[in-house]
Amino acid sequence: MNDPILRIRKYERDRVNFVLENVDMAFANSLRRVMMADLPTVAIDIVEIQANTTVLPDEFISHRLGMIPLVSSNCDVAMRYTRDCNCFENCAFCSIILVLNVKCHDSTTMDVTSNHLEVVPHEDQGMEEAGEEQVKRIEKFGSPVGKNEPGVEPILICKIRKGQELKLKCIVKKGIAKEHAKWSPCSAVSFEYDPHNKLRHTSYWFETDERAEWPLGENAAEEEAPREGEPFDFNAKPSKFYFDVETDGSLGAQEVVMKVRIIVSFLSF
C-alpha cells in the first residue's frame, strides 16, 4: 500500500475538511473515534457555589458550566491529570481556577455569560517556581473560548434580575471524553467513503430511479463514477475517506488533526 496522504480541502479556525487516502477503514475510523473521545482538553469539573440566588438550582448551573469549552491548546503537555499529580487535592500543575462573581443592580434582566468567568492564579502559585507545564501554556489557557472576542457570542449561563447574585469558584481539570462528553473537543465529525457506492457496502432503497432519488454528495466529484456495466470488484477495499471536523474551539482544528496523528501513530506503530 502506498504511503498515506492527507489532503486538506478547507481549513478554518474551528473546522477542517480533509481527505485521507491510502489507509484502511479501521485506521480511518479510529482516527474519527480518537478525535471525538480521546483528545485531552480542560473543562470545569468541580464548582464551589458561594452564592446562588438565581432561579436555576446549583447543580443545573454546574452542569451548564461544565459544558463551556475552555481554551485547551497544548493540553496534553501543559497540564497534568489530577490522578497523575502528586498534589493532595489539586494544584497549579493539574488544575486551573475560574471564578464568577456577578450581581445585578439594574432593573433590567442581566445575562450571566462565559465572559464573566475569570482565570485566577492558584493560591499556592508563586510559592514554588513555575513548572514546565505552566511554561507550555498559552496566555489564554483555561479561559472560555472566544472570551471578549469581537463577533463571538458568549455562552449564556443564566439570566438574573435585580438583586440576584451568582458567585462561584470553578476548578478546571484535564480529561478525555470517554469520561464525560464535556471533554470532547469535537462537536461533530463527518465521515464518508465510497460516495458512488462502488463497493456496495450499502444498498440504496428507491422507488423508481436510484440515481434520481439519491443525489450524489459533493465528495462524489473526488472519485470516478462507475462506468455503465463495470464489473463489480468484490475484493476492493475503501481507501479514500472524507472527513469534516468541527471543534468547539477548545482545540483548534489543526491541533485536533495533528494530535490525532500523533496519538494514532503512537497506538498503531
Add this chain to the structure above:
Amino acid sequence: MPDSERSKRQPTFDTLEREKLFKFPPKQGSSYKILNEFVAPHIESFNALFDDSGLPSGDGKGKGLLSLGLDDMGERVIFDGTGQTAGTWGNRMRIWIESVSISRPMVPDKNKYVKDRKVFPAEARERLASYRGKMSIKLCWTDPQGQRQDVTRDCGLVPIMVRSVRCNLRSMSSADMVKHHEEAEEFGGYFVINGNERLIRYLILPRRNHVISLLRPSFTNRGPSYTQYAVQIRCVRPDQTSCTNTLHYLSNGSAMFRFSWRKQEYVIPIMLILKALVGASDKEIFEGIMMQDYDNTFLTGRVELLLRSYKQFTMRTGEQALEYLGDKFRVVLGMADDMSNSAIGALLIRKLILVHIENPREKYRMLLFMLRKLYSVVNGTCCADNPDSPQHQEVLLPGQLYGMIIKERLEEILNSIRTFINIDIRNGNTVDFNDKRYFAKVLTRINFDIGSKLSNFLATGNLVSPSGLDLQQASGFTIVAEKLNWQRYISHFRCIHRGAFFAELKTTTVRKLLPEAWGFLCPVHTPDGSPCGLLNHLARTCRIVTAPLAVAHIPALLAKHGMSEPFNACIDGRTNLCVQLDGHVIGWATPAVARQLATSLRIWKTEGKNEIPMDLEIGMVPPSMGGQYPGLFLFSSRSRMMRPVKYLANGRDDSIGPFEQVYMDIACTPEEIESEVSTHVEHNPTNFLSILANLTPFSDFNQSPRNIYQCQMGKQTMGTPSTALKHRTDNKLYRLQSGQSPVVRPALHNTYAMDAFPNGTNAIVALRKSGEPTLHFGLGPEIKPHAKGEKRDSCLDFLDLDGLPYIGTKLRSGDPIAAYVDDVTRRTKFVKYKGDEEALVDEVRLLGEDTGDVELQKIHITLRITRSPVIGDKFSSRHGQKGVCSQKWPAVDMPFSESGMQPDVIINPHAFPSRMTIGMLVESMAGKAGAMHGLAQDATPFKAVEAAGYNYYGNEPMYSGITGEEFAADIYLGVVYYQRLRHMVLDKFQVRTTGPVDPVTRQPVKGRKRAGGIRFGEMERDALIAHGTSYLLQDRLMNCSDYSTAWDISLGEVFTGTSISRKPTGPGGEYCRICRAAAEQEDELERQALATGQHLQRPQASLSVAISSQNVLGRSLKGGDLDVVAVPYVFRYLCAELASMGIAVSLEIQ
C-alpha cells in the same frame, strides 16, 4: 426560503412573543384568553350561587341559586303544645332562613396586626391550608304575638372556588396574578383544600325537563302487573335541585306514577294525580289523552281501562283526591300539624310532582303528554329512547352540586331546630316561645358548621345526604387537579364522568362511543382500562350553558306564527305535534308548521332577531315510523352542552346541542357540503377532538388506539408543571430541565399556551433493525418530593443555628433535615432524611397557625432530587409509541450519518408494522425538514401535508460507530418530539438477596417499600425446572429464601418421631432429647423384655419424605451421630403444625 414567505408561515415558534408575555405579563386581562373560556362552566356555575353572580338574569329576577333554594325551602312551623285541651296546638312559631351570605377569604379578626386582610390562594397552597370564606345565615322566627325576630349565625368557613366571584383573584390581570404568586395563565375553577387543588368533576345526568321513554326488563320486578315500559322525566326546580318522576305502564292498561322522597320510593296511580291536579272529569281526561284519535282501538282500550281502574277509589272531585293524598303523606312529609289534608296534598304536588312546572293545569297537560308517549311506546308507534346517548343527557355542574349540598344542609338546620323543640316538649322541659333565651339555648345545640361539611365533601368526594340529591352515586364527585404537567392539569377541567354507578355495570353498552356524541365528547381522549368510555373529555369547542336565558316571550311568538294554543281542546293528536319549551307544553302544530317554526327560530336566533337567544336548542323531531317520539322540543335551560357550527342557510354562526344535532346534516369540511342535504358545516374539522387529542401531530395518519394511548401518555409526561414553581407545595413535582418547543406542532399548540410549559425534547431518531432503543444526554429531569417536620431550636454541621437546613445542602440517607428541642425531655431531636437517593434542600418554609395569631408551628422543606435518564426509564413519542431505554451508548459508538449526525434515539422498525403509527413517520419527516430549515411545521390533523422535504424519503446512509463501515441498508433518520414519562426505574426496581423476612415462615416479606422480594411462585418454579437450571432453583427457593439448618440423627429421623437404638450425639455433645429419652426408655424396655423374654414392636410412621444426601451438610468428622441438614424453615414450621395435631413426620435421609 425568502423572509416574507417565512413570516407568513403558520404556525410559528412565537419565541419572541412568548418571551415578551412571560417577562411582561399583560396588565389588562390575561395572556391566553382561551384558557379562561374552557373553565367557564366551573366558575360560572359557582358564581350562579350568588345574587351578584354577574350572569345575565334571563327570565328570573337574577337571584342566586342559594336565594332560590331558600324560597323553595319555605318555613317550618312548630307548636309549643300548650293548651292541648280544645284540639288547639298551642303557640305557633314559624322559623325560616331569610338570607345566606358567603364572604371572600379573609384573615380572621383575631389577628390585629395584618394590613391587608385578603387571603390569596397561593397562601393557602403554601401553608397547606384551605382557601375558605366565612358563611353566615340570617335565621328568623316569630314569637307568639307574630312578631318577627332574627339572629345571624356563623356557618363556618366554606371553601371558595379560585377565580370565582367570591375569590380575591377575581378579574385580576396576568400581571397582578404573577404578583400574587400565581401562574400568569391561572384560570381557577378549583378549590384549595389542605394545600391540594381539588375540583368537582362534571357528571352526566339525564336531560332535564324532557320526557324519555324507557324499556327496561327490570321494571317487571317492581310488582305485580308491572311491565318493562315506562317514561321518565328529570324535573329541575329553579334552584337547580331536581326530582325524577317515572310513569310505569301496567299490564292492566293503567299507569303508576313513581317518585322518591328522602331515598324512599312512592308510587301513586296516575288517575289520582290527574284528578288532584285540576279536578278533571273522566271525559276531560279521556279527550285529553285521545286527542280525537278515536279510531285507535289500542288507545281507547287503555284509556278505558285507566278510567275504570280509578273506580275503586270513591273520590269524584279534585278536592277529595287532594285530601286523600294529604292524608297518606302527612307523616312522610312532616309538615306543620295545623295544615289541612288538602293543603298537604297540594304541597306534595308542588314539591314532588313535575317540579319544573308551577301551574297545576300545566302539570296536568304535561302528565297527559307523558301518558300519550307511554302508550305510544307500548303500542310500538315510537321507540324507546337511549339514556346513554348524549341526546338525552346534560351535565351536572360543580356550582350546582355545591348549591344543592348547601341547600340541603340549611334545610337540615331548620329541621333539627324543630326536632330539638319537639324533643323538649315530649320530655316535659319548659318550652317558652316568648323567651328569647330559650330559642338561643336551642340554637346552641344545633350544628351550624356547614363549612366543615363542605370541606369534607371536597376533600373526600363523598356526599353525605339524607335525600341523595336525586343522584345515582354518593362518592367520587371530586378529584385532585394534579399538576404533573400542563396537559394533565388542563384535562381535569374538561373531563366528564358518566357516573360511578355505571362503572360497576357488567354490560359495556354505556361505554359505547355513540355517533350522537360527535362534537361534544371526544372519541379519542378516554383512558384505556376500567374507566374506558365512562370518563370522557369534552370536545375542544363544546361549551356548557351556564347563564339563564330569556325565553318567556317565545310561546306568544310561536303562537303568532301558526302554533295552536295548548288549551285548545279540539286538537287532533294524529296530525299535530306537541310543542314544548323546557318541559312545558306550549302548544300544538302540524308537522309542516312545526318544521317551519323550527326553521324560523333558527334563522331568528342566528340573526339575532326577535330576541331569540343563541343557546336555544331547537329539537325538531319529525314524525317517523317507529322512531323517536315526534314533536318540537325547545330547550333553554342551563347545563346543556352546546357547540358552534356554521348555519348554511344564512352563513351565520350557529350554536347547536346534542338533541337537535341528531336531526341535522353537518358537513365536516366545506367540500363535503351537499346542496339540499347539508344544513350546517363545521368551523374546523378537528373541533370534535378534545384539546389533548388535537395536540397529537398528524393523528389522522395513526391507527386510532394509538391516539388514545397518546392522550394518556401526554398526561404522564414529565414536563413543566408550573412557572410558579417556588410557590408550589405538591407532594411530588416532576420537572424537565431541558424542555423544548416541538418542531412539528398542530396549530392549537400555540393557542393553548403549550410552549409556555414544554413537555419534551426534539430527538434525532434513527430506525434501525436490531438496534436497541438508545438515549444519550439530553432528556434530563428533576423531581421534587417533600418532607415535613416540626421544629424549635438546635445546631449542627449542615443545619444552621436555627435548626433549619441551609438551602442547597446535599442530603444522603440518614442525614438530619432539621433539629428542634423537645419541650418535654429538653433534648435536641433531629428529623432525618429517609430517602435512598441524594437530595438537595430546595426550599424551607416556616408556617404559622391558620388563625394568624401564632407563628412558626410547622416547617415545610422542599427537597430536590436529580434524575438523569438511566436504563429502564420510560419514554414515548407523541403517537402512543412508548418504550423503555434499554442501553446507553457512548457517542463514539453510535452510528452516524455522512454529515456527522448521530441519533439520540434508535428505535426498532418492528415498532411500526403492527402499531401502524404512520403519523410518527410523517412527524419525523416533517421534523427533519423543519429542523433543517429552522421552521415550525404544521401538524394539524385533516390538513393536506405540504411540508418541505417530501421529495426524498429521509433515508440516509449510515456508518457503524464501532467499525466505521457503512451499513448494508440505508437508514431512516428524522426528528421526533420525545416525552419522558414519569415511570422511572428508580421508583420501581425491586431486587434483594437477603433482607427482612416474615417472622413465622422466615421467608422474604413482600412489598417494595419494605425491601421485600417478588414472589417466585409455582409457575416460575416450573419454568426453572423445565430449563434444568437447578442451581438457580436452589438459590431462589432455598438459599435466598428460608434456608435453615437442623440436626439430623444420622440415618434416622429428624425433628420428631422415634429413633433407632443408638444414642446419637453431635460433635459438640449435642443430643436429641426425644431420642435419648426414647433410647433410655427402650433400654429399659429391652431390659424388661430380656427379663420377661417378650419381643417388642415399634410404631411405624406412615409418611416419609426423602432428603437427598446433597442437603446433608458436613457429616461430623469428630465422631458423634448427629449431622447438620439444610431444611427450608417453612417445612420445619409445617412439621411443628402437624405435630400440634398429633401427626408425626418421619424423614428418610440418604
